[in-house]
Amino acid sequence: MIEPGAIDCHIHPTAAQGGPPAACADELLPFADRMGIALMGTSLGPTFWRRPTREQITADNDFNAELIARHPDRFFGYANLNPNDLRFSLDEIERRVADGPFVGLKLWVAMCCDHPNVDAICERAAELGAPILQHTFFRAGGNLPGESSPDDLAALAARQREVTFIAAHAGLNWERGIRAVLGQPNILVDTCGFDPELGYTEMAVAWLGAERVVYGSDATGRSFASQLAKVYGADIDDDAKALILHGNMRRVLDL
Amino acid sequence: MTDTAIIDCNANLGNWPFRRTGYNTPDALLERLARVDIDRAWVTLLDAVMLKNVGAANPWLAEMVAGYEQLMPVGSVNPTWPAWERDLAECVDLGFRGVRVNPNYHGWTLADPIFGELLAAAGEAGMFVEVALHMTDERHHHPLVMVPPVAVDGLLDACAAHPNVAIVLANVKNAPASQLARDADGELPGNLYFELSHFESVGGVQALAGELGVERILFGTHAPYYYPESSVLKVFEECDFSEPELAAITHQNAERLLASLQAGGSQP
Ligand SMILES: [Zn+2]
Numbered sequence: 180m181i182e183p184g185a186i187d188c189h190i191h192p193t194a195a196q197g198g199p200p201a202a203c204a205d206e207l208l209p210f211a212d213r214m215g216i217a218l219m220g221t222s223l224g225p226t227f228w229r230r231p232t233r234e235q236i237t238a239d240n241d242f243n244a245e246l247i248a249r250h251p252d253r254f255f256g257y258a259n260l261n262p263n264d265l266r267f268s269l270d271e272i273e274r275r276v277a278d279g280p281f282v283g284l285k286l287w288v289a290m291c292c293d294h295p296n297v298d299a300i301c302e303r304a305a306e307l308g309a310p311i312l313q314h315t316f317f318r319a320g321g322n323l324p325g326e327s328s329p330d331d332l333a334a335l336a337a338r339q340r341e342v343t344f345i346a347a348h349a350g351l352n353w354e355r356g357i358r359a360v361l362g363q364p365n366i367l368v369d370t371c372g373f374d375p376e377l378g379y380t381e382m383a384v385a386w387l388g389a390e391r392v393v394y395g396s397d398a399t400g401r402s403f404a405s406q407l408a409k410v411y412g413a414d415i416d417d418d419a420k421a422l423i424l425h426g427n428m429r430r431v432l433d434l
Numbered sequence: 435m436t437d438t439a440i441i442d443c444n445a446n447l448g449n450w451p452f453r454r455t456g457y458n459t460p461d462a463l464l465e466r467l468a469r470v471d472i473d474r475a476w477v478t479l480l481d482a483v484m485l486k487n488v489g490a491a492n493p494w495l496a497e498m499v500a501g502y503e504q505l506m507p508v509g510s511v512n513p514t515w516p517a518w519e520r521d522l523a524e525c526v527d528l529g530f531r532g533v534r535v536n537p538n539y540h541g542w543t544l545a546d547p548i549f550g551e552l553l554a555a556a557g558e559a560g561m562f563v564e565v566a567l568h569m570t571d572e573r574h575h576h577p578l579v580m581v582p583p584v585a586v587d588g589l590l591d592a593c594a595a596h597p598n599v600a601i602v603l604a605n606v607k608n609a610p611a612s613q614l615a616r617d618a619d620g621e622l623p624g625n626l627y628f629e630l631s632h633f634e635s636v637g638g639v640q641a642l643a644g645e646l647g648v649e650r651i652l653f654g655t656h657a658p659y660y661y662p663e664s665s666v667l668k669v670f671e672e673c674d675f676s677e678p679e680l681a682a683i684t685h686q687n688a689e690r691l692l693a694s695l696q697a698g699g700s701q702p
Contacts, residue, residue, distance in 0.1 A: 180663075181671055194636065210636045214672055319575045352574035354453075374571050374632075375664035377455055377657070399636040404667035412661030 180411055181215040186428040187403065189312060189347055189371040189395030190219045191227070192246055200245040207399065208253065214403040217425075220395070221246055222257040222285035222312060230289045230325070231261045240275050247280045255432065257285035257312045262296040269303060276309050282432060283310040288323055293331040298338060305341035310431050312345045312369075317352040317359075329359035336363040343431055345393060348372045353379050357386050364391070367427065370409045372397030380413035380423070389419035393427045440684045442467060442662070444604050444629045444654025445475035447498055447505075450569070451484050452576050457658035460502045466658060470666045474504045476532075476688075480659075482510035483536050483569060489521030496528040508564060509533040512540040513552045522555055531692060532562035534604070536569070538584045545588030553596040560697035562600040565589075567610060567632075570659070586610045593623035600691050604629040605656060608638060615645040622646060627691060629654035630683070631665050640673040643683070652691075653684045 195202035203225070211219060224239030231239065236259055243256045258275035260268040275281040284304055286292055292313050304311055315329045316322055329350040336344050342365060349368035350356020353376075360366040368383055368391065383392045396406040410423050428434075445467065447458055457466040458480070467475060477499065482491030492509045499505045509525035511518055511533045525533055533556065542548055544565065556563045568583040575581060586603075593601055603611070606628055615622060628646055631654040633639045643651050653669065655662040669675065669683060 180667070207636065210672055213674075214667075316573070318573055319577060319580055351571070373574075375661045376453075376570075377457070377659060377661045378453070401634050402636050402638055402668055402672055404672040405634060405664040408661040408663035408667055411667070412663035 181213075182424070183215045184217050185215050185394060185407070185424040187211075187216045187219045187396050187398070188345060188393045188428050189369050190221050190398040191223045191400070192221050192242055193225055193399045196225060200242055201249060204246055204250055204253075208250070210398075210403060211253070214407060216403055217253070218428075219254050219398075220257060220283070220312070220428075221254050223259055223287065227287070229287070229323070230263065231259065233264065233267050236261060236267070236271060240271065240281070244275070244280060251280070255283075256281040257283040257310075259285050259287075260300065261289040262286065262292075262294065262300055263290050265296045265299055268296075268300055272300070272303050272307070272309075276304075276307050281309075283312060285312045286327075287314045288326040290325050291331050292327040293334045297335060301335065301339040301342045305339065308433070310343040310345060312347055315346045315348060315350045315356060317350045317355050319352070329356040332366060333360050333363050336360075336366050340365055343367065345369050345395075345431075347395070348397075349379070349383065354382065357383055361386055367391045367393050367431070369393050369395035370406050370423070371395030372401055372406075375405045375408045375412070377412070380409045381415060384413070384415050384419055389415065389422045390427060392423045393431070394424050440472045440474070440653055440666075441688045442472045442475035442655050442657065443602070443652040443688050444631050445477045445657050446480045446659060447477050447495065448479040448481040450480045450659060452570070452579075453659075455658045460499055460505055463658060464502070464504060467655070467662055470662050472655070472662065472666075474506070476506045476508050478508045478510065478534050482534075483539050488512040488515070488540070489518070489524065492521060492525055492528060492530070496530075506531060511535055511552065513548045514540055514542050518552075519555055522552075522559060522561070525561065526559050530561070531695060532564055532600075532602070534564040534566055536566050536584075538568065538581050543585060543588065544592060545585075549588070549592050550595060553592060553599045553601070557596055557599040558698060560695045562602060562691060562695060564602040564604050566604045567606050569605065583610075586614055589626075590614065590618055590623065593626050597623065597625055600625050600627065600694060602627045602629060602652065602691075604654065605632050607632045608634055608642060611642055612645055622650065626650060627652050627687065630669070631656040631660060633668065637673060639668050640675065643675075643679070648679050648682050649687060651683045652688055
């Protein structure tokens with residue numbers, strides 16, 4: 180069943196907790212190999228900080244930079260930012276993306292993405308051709324302070340049409356999330372970080388087109404396998420599966 | 435994919451009120467599971483969870499699976515309603531081997547005395563009891579039906595008080611499973627089983643099998659709410675189990691559980 184060559188657009192370096200990047204890679208790569216994952220997009224760090232300080236941002240991005248330096252053929256990176264600290268965010272984009280080796284940006288829950296600070300970040304991302312991996316939830320009972328919904332991302336993406344966004348988790352409440360991003364062709368949805376609920380990928384492909392769906396796992400908190408099931412198990416054709424597993428990310432990353 | 439016969443200990447028929455899943459009739463479910471080489475399944479009726487008169491689900495399920503040897507029905511009981519013993523007896527009459535409970539949807543906890551009463555009655559009847567810790571991700575529940583997961587507090591005491599009743603935790607995630615292993619200090623009761631459809635993290639099934647004991651793990655998919663490929667890929671591809679471990683997880687543990695059932699108390 181496993182086909183080699185998949186690109187996992189969404190992992191975190193949480194393997195080998197407490198260990199250095201080398202230990203993280205050593206623990207993670209054998210599983211990735213077994214699951215046919217050729218390349219993984221890493222972001223955040225061994226610990227998740229809801230409102231990271233400059234020191235935490237630096238440590239996270241240093242950790243992933245070392246992971247990428249050790250295994251440039253297996254990892255690519257999204258630089259972690261806290262848009263509340265716009266000056267530092269813009270500097271970090273220069274240090275990490277403009278100067279390399281990071282290719283994209285990760286925005287988690289520090290600030291809702293429908294905010295002028297994020298527009299400033301997007302303008303530089305557009306110049307650099309850096310995709311933005313944006314956490315999106317429609318959380319039952321209401322989102323966390325600073326947590327973005329697919330509606331927020333759709334509003335941002337309508338203003339920032341030159342940027343490619345990946346709506347992580349498709350809003351979690353994906354039947355609503357897919358609808359919310361429908362009108363913004365520069366938003367893709369990933370498959371990651373929620374239960375392997377049958378019907379997700381079928382709806383995403385039917386509504387958005389296979390070109391707008393990308394495989395991601397949210398490893399190591401999630402397994403590669405449970406999230407790959409959303410692709411391998413979906414009632415979609417093989418061409419669509421190939422786009423989701425690697426074709427679309429090759430386009431986004433210009434590989 | 436494998437030569438190992440697989441019993442899916444956690445499949446479902448019928449309808450879940452908040453999503454149309456498909457593959458929810460006996461023929462459609464069996465065809466869908468056959469795609470991943472599963473040809474036998476224990477099935478509950480999803481409709482049972484939100485029925486007020488939960489017991490009405492049991493003859494309904496029996497009728498649905500009649501003639502399908504590959505499907506083993508698991509009944510549903512709400513022990514907070516009067517005369518729930520009659521529902522349990524009906525499950526026995528219908529030939530069911532076990533009953534599922536959904537304490538969070540029915541307003542009780544595993545620390546309540548009613549759980550002990552249910553276990554005693556199920557033991558007398560030679561039935562196993564399955565506790566579904568939750569049904570769907572709480573983070574996207576319907577805004578008017580937000581149901582927290584079942585807490586496992588009291589479970590180990592109940593297991594100890596009813597050592598001859600097989601108890602299955604279905605839809606159990608990593609955190610409560612690990613918590614129980616820690617609480618039991620490496621001595622989990624022999625009558626407690628864990629169904630693996632909700633085990634997560636990279637290599638998570640293997641790590642949890644180490645904590646819980648391979649002999650307590652039951653293969654389950656939570657299909658058709660979940661893609662059945664999830665459990666198959668987790669167990670056969672992502673993890674690196676030995677053949678004897680795979681045999682235990684995929685069918686031998688389930689077969690041992692069923693073989694242990696006998697009226698007057700099972701012998702796990
Ligand atoms: Zn993530």
